[in-house]
Amino acid sequence: MENLKKIAFILLFAGIASLSMSQSQSVIQSAYSKSYESEQAGSYTTAINELKPIYKADDYTVNIRLGWLSYLAKQYTTAIRYYNIAIALKPYAIEARFGCVKPLSAIESWEKVKENYLKILEIDPQNTVANYWLGVMYYNAKDYVSGLKLFEKVVNLYPLDYDSTIMLAWCKLNLSKQIDARILFNQALIIRPNDSSALTGLKLLK
Amino acid sequence: MYKILIIILLMVSSFAKASQLYNSFSDDSLSVQAADSTKETLTFQQVDSITYQCYLVGNWDKLINTGKEAISQQIDYKRLRQRMGYAYFAKTDYYSSMNHYEKALKFDKTDSDTRLYLYYCGLYTGNNAYTRYQLGKLPYETRKNLKAKPFKIVDAVDAEYNLKTNDNKTRYDANYGRLGVSTKLGYRLSLYQSVSTFAQLVDSSGLKQNEYYAGLKWNVCPKIDFMIAYHYLNSTIIDSVTYRRQLPWRGKAMDISKDTLPGNLFYSKISFIVNRFQFGLSGSLFNYSKYDSIKLAYTKALTQQYTFDAGVTLPGKLNLNLKSSLTAMFDLQTRRLIFSQKIGALLSKNFWLEGNVTFGNLKNYTEYDGLYVFNADDATTFKTGLGFFWNLTPNICFLGNYTYNMKYFDKNNIIIKYNQNSFSTGIIWKI
Numbered sequence: 276m277e278n279l280k281k282i283a284f285i286l287l288f289a290g291i292a293s294l295s296m297s298q299s300q301s302v303i304q305s306a307y308s309k310s311y312e313s314e315q316a317g318s319y320t321t322a323i324n325e326l327k328p329i330y331k332a333d334d335y336t337v338n339i340r341l342g343w344l345s346y347l348a349k350q351y352t353t354a355i356r357y358y359n360i361a362i363a364l365k366p367y368a369i370e371a372r373f374g375c376v377k378p379l380s381a382i383e384s385w386e387k388v389k390e391n392y393l394k395i396l397e398i399d400p401q402n403t404v405a406n407y408w409l410g411v412m413y414y415n416a417k418d419y420v421s422g423l424k425l426f427e428k429v430v431n432l433y434p435l436d437y438d439s440t441i442m443l444a445w446c447k448l449n450l451s452k453q454i455d456a457r458i459l460f461n462q463a464l465i466i467r468p469n470d471s472s473a474l475t476g477l478k479l480l481k
Numbered sequence: 482m483y484k485i486l487i488i489i490l491l492m493v494s495s496f497a498k499a500s501q502l503y504n505s506f507s508d509d510s511l512s513v514q515a516a517d518s519t520k521e522t523l524t525f526q527q528v529d530s531i532t533y534q535c536y537l538v539g540n541w542d543k544l545i546n547t548g549k550e551a552i553s554q555q556i557d558y559k560r561l562r563q564r565m566g567y568a569y570f571a572k573t574d575y576y577s578s579m580n581h582y583e584k585a586l587k588f589d590k591t592d593s594d595t596r597l598y599l600y601y602c603g604l605y606t607g608n609n610a611y612t613r614y615q616l617g618k619l620p621y622e623t624r625k626n627l628k629a630k631p632f633k634i635v636d637a638v639d640a641e642y643n644l645k646t647n648d649n650k651t652r653y654d655a656n657y658g659r660l661g662v663s664t665k666l667g668y669r670l671s672l673y674q675s676v677s678t679f680a681q682l683v684d685s686s687g688l689k690q691n692e693y694y695a696g697l698k699w700n701v702c703p704k705i706d707f708m709i710a711y712h713y714l715n716s717t718i719i720d721s722v723t724y725r726r727q728l729p730w731r732g733k734a735m736d737i738s739k740d741t742l743p744g745n746l747f748y749s750k751i752s753f754i755v756n757r758f759q760f761g762l763s764g765s766l767f768n769y770s771k772y773d774s775i776k777l778a779y780t781k782a783l784t785q786q787y788t789f790d791a792g793v794t795l796p797g798k799l800n801l802n803l804k805s806s807l808t809a810m811f812d813l814q815t816r817r818l819i820f821s822q823k824i825g826a827l828l829s830k831n832f833w834l835e836g837n838v839t840f841g842n843l844k845n846y847t848e849y850d851g852l853y854v855f856n857a858d859d860a861t862t863f864k865t866g867l868g869f870f871w872n873l874t875p876n877i878c879f880l881g882n883y884t885y886n887m888k889y890f891d892k893n894n895i896i897i898k899y900n901q902n903s904f905s906t907g908i909i910w911k912i
Contacts, residue, residue: 350525352556382558385589416591 303329310340319348335364339371346378354378369395369402376408385412403429407439414442419449437466444476453480521550528556532564541568559588559595566598573798575605576757593620599703600627606794608754610671614700617668630665633912637663641880641907645681647888649899652859655681659907661694669700675852683858687719694852696748706752710851714744714769742779744769748851759792759804767845769856784845785811792823800827810846817842831872838865859899863887866903878909 306329313322323344330337342357358375365371372391379388392409395402410425423446429439444459457480463473528551535544548565551557566581579602585595596618603612616629638661645655659677666672672695679690696710718740750763764787771782792804801824808819819841828834844860847853855861866884873879882905889898 352525352558356555382560383589383592384559385591386587 307340310344314344314347319344323348332360333364335361335368335371338364339374342371342374342378346374346381349381351378351381367398369398373404388412401428401432403432403436407442410439410442414446419446422446423450435466437463437470440466441470441472444473448476448479456480523547523551523554523556525556528561532561536564536567539571541571544568557584559585559592562588563595570598570602574796575602576794576796578602579606580756593623597623606800610698610700610706611703611754613665613668613671614703631667633665635662635912636665636671637909637911639663639907639909641905643903643905645901645903647899647901649897651684652899653682655679671698672696673698685720688716689719690714690716696850696852704754708748708750708752708850710748712746712748712847712851712854714746714854714856716742716744716856718742740779742770744854744856746847746851746854748847750850757794757796761788761790763788763850765847765851767847767854767856769845782813786845786847798827802826808841808846810842812845819843819846821848833870835868835870836866839863859888859890861886861888868905876911878911880907880909881905
């Protein structure tokens with residue numbers, strides 16, 4: 276009889292816990308679902324507010340989602356803070372860093388953007404997106420040598436990628452490597468015929 | 482028993498859930514709801530829109546206040562700092578402007594607008610080293626527009642004349658003249674050279690001293706300067722009577738009426754700037770010849786000087802600057818402390834007035850980065866003065882100074898005190 280009471284108690288407790296958990300899961304899933312609907316409708320503040328009741332500072336998903344929604348709502352500094360929490364929770368997830376780059380770029384915090392790309396490349400050295408955009412940053416800062424290394428990497432991985440080919444060509448041109456630049460501009464014209472940037476580059480080489 | 486346990490478990494579970502929900506609201510530091518309902522909560526868009534509008538219409542005070550409030554609510558970004566920097570710049574508060582532009586630079590080091598305003602802030606706060614550093618970081622086109630050159634053999638020339646009069650019958654008026662040339666060796670490296678001559682009749686002797694000075698300054702970074710300098714002093718004492726003297730560099734005793742006594746000063750300094758505050762640490766070694774009245778001969782001697790100085794420029798249009806320095810001097814037998822205080826203010830756009838006072842035995846004391854050496858036999862024990870710099874044109878600055886000195890000398894073990902009045906005038910021509 277005593278054992279039966281124990282079993283009944285355990286079953287009752289497990290039932291309550293399971294019910295509570297499934298209710299909690301359904302609350303979370305419903306909040307996300309409503310948040311997606313509001314995002315689709317362009318109501319970003321509503322989408323943020325849907326997630327507020329289930330917000331947990333140690334939940335990667337909710338932080339990254341609020342980071343994205345805050346970015347869409349043009350709350351850039353708030354978005355950066357959510358993304359930074361997500362980065363701290365999963366330091367090797369490059370997704371959060373790519374997310375963070377968007378609001379950082381919006382407020383022109385280029386040093387932090389660079390920091391994030393460098394960290395992404397530390398985790399994933401072959402990442403073409405990070406290699407390309409960090410290359411663009413170096414190119415804009417007239418650091419053609421650093422830019423060239425990154426574009427070269429992307430072109431070696433994706434020889435038919437127009438964006439990195441044209442950027443590599445411009446780097447070569449700015450570093451007075453005219454023969455290489457000509458080959459690359461011509462290659463860019465094969466990938467994208469009559470491309471104005473490649474034609475301008477070739478005109479400068481004449 | 483089990484009932485109680487179940488109730489406790491349910492209560493704990495409910496409490497945990499309630500606590501979790503509460504935390505999701507109250508612990509969320511990113512919540513847009515402000516804890517203090519009396520304070521207006523700002524959003525990024527509001528801040529950006531308000532500060533941009535204020536920037537366009539020139540409402541600097543509102544821009545600054547909104548910016549401060551935004552920063553306190555952790556809304557901080559490059560454009561906000563640039564706008565705040567510009568607002569302070571427009572209000573001629575260049576130190577605050579510099580502070581905000583430096584914060585903007587942390588967001589984007591490649592922003593040439595930020596660099597340009599940092600250059601102007603350096604220029605208007607009279608910080609030449611900082612100005613040159615920022616100039617060097619500007620794009621080529623901007624430097625070209627500003628007519629900036631990394632190398633300029635003669636960047637500025639300065640000349641100075643000084644007359645010293647006193648109330649002692651054995652000391653005649655002294656004359657001092659100096660000519661200086663400043664050279665730019667790069668955006669972060671500059672050289673200053675100077676030649677000077679001093680002449681005075683003392684009792685039956687004539688004293689003439691020719692000097693050469695070279696100081697090299699390097700900007701390690703915008704806020705740290707490092708300087709080294711060398712100062713050569715060639716003193717000649719012409720006596721009306723011929724004495725038999727032992728000169729340390731001639732080996733043997735000889736009859737002479739003219740003593741040539743060389744002196745070498747080596748100086749180094751590191752300076753730090755923290756916005757309105759300036760700090761400096763310097764040290765110098767002065768090697769010279771000293772007359773030993775017992776041996777009746779000249780012997781070599783060394784004076785070491787170590788100085789710590791700290792200054793601050795107070796907010797306001799006067800740019801009131803206070804600078805204190807404490808110096809420890811080490812001679813062969815003596816150790817002494819010297820305290821100096823300066824105060825300066827920009828009385829009008831082109832006129833800077835400066836007062837100073839120095840306490841302590843200034844024998845072999847050096848000031849202005851080793852340019853001036855108080856190596857006269859008659860030591861100064863107190864000095865105070867008033868000087869001005871008047872910018873007649875953007876390239877020509879006229880300067881003047883009056884200094885009162887309390888001096889003494891030892892005549893057959895009797896200390897004789899006297900007063901000296903010193904008048905200086907000079908010109909700086911920036912080429």
